[in-house]
Amino acid sequence: MYLLCRAGNSATEPYIVGHNVLRSHAAAAEIYRKKYKNTQGGALGIAFDVIWFQPATNKQEDIEAAQRAQDFQLGWFLDPLMFGDYPSSMRSRVGSRLPKFSPSESASLKGSIDFVGINHYTTFYARHNSSNLIGIVLNDTIADSGAVTLRKF
Template identity: 50%
Template sequence: MFVQPKQGGFIGIVAQTMMYEPLTEFDQEAASRALAFNTAWTLDPLIFGNYPPEMRSYHGSELPQFSSEEAKIIKGSIDFIGVNHYSTLYAKDCMHCSCILGGDRSIRGFVYSTGERDGVPIGEATGMPRFFVVPRGIGEIIDYIQKRYHNKPIFVTENGYASLEHQQVQVQDLLHDVKRIEFHKSYLASLAQAIRNGADVRGYFIWTLMDDFEWAQGYGMRFGLYYVDPQTLNRIPKLSARWYKNFLTNSSLNSKENVYISEV
């Protein structure tokens, strides 16, 4: 907002988001609280000028108070919302029961999150712990943000699939990344439905173009559409890179090179 008068700027912030679903029928409020203590904690102050009421109701004066001048400065200070989204988890209420949350129960909103219910994963596993394949989640988190923030413009700034790691994985297997294609097709379909439902989504970015250094996981965690040879640094397009190119350009998928891609 501050650079608009002189530069015509368009400024936003990126929130790392998980979607949360109730673990049981008694955990509806816990799932809602988990969203507030994660996503809304980042966005509410910049849009409404205060912390989420869900946090205020539990923490009260423990939360910092914005002065009237501070609230005036930060309220409405972003033009768009960036969303990093990969997965969905179950939420369990820990307000009145013992949960293994460590020392940050209040920061977690007194909610225990898990990727399993009765031993059954919420979705197919990926190479990143707690990142399960749950396509409906991206549509649901976009719907949550759309309704809470009056359909402010949204950019999906990160969405991607980490390959499952194997000890003796061959390069050719890494290049034939069918699971990554399936992931992006299903997540994009869910995102498209959210757009049809009215969400003002302006962009979508895959994480990531090339295999990269993923924090503590280093080069062993592969999200990229391009394989990077660790010895030569040569970049080789995976099957997903060719599929995504065809998706973006609406190209014909009838050539021999793309026969399998069209079947995925």
């Protein structure tokens, strides 16, 4: 179930929160690796609750919509940890509302995990949002993806 936010700004605040979560992770990873890893020998990881997206049809626009939906769900957090920045689809679709990492933040994020855990419980179909009706009503991260997602039964 999707609830509309009655306060705040759903067009910017989720991106700011996610950005700060990633920055906090990079800072904690740097401290751990400098101060404790040599003596403790631990590994740093992260686990994601991942919805998988399949194209609703074989149309190119739905294939691209499924990838965008995945970028806005998993790529939002995994890409910065692997590559130092958000997926290009997020950069182009969200524009200035998506915070930027400084070069040092990007370098700290890139490779700041030793393993990734994936919790996968469901798959959704994704279809290109050609009407943008969702964007007009919601104006949030779901609308920004440009994909309409439907639960696969």
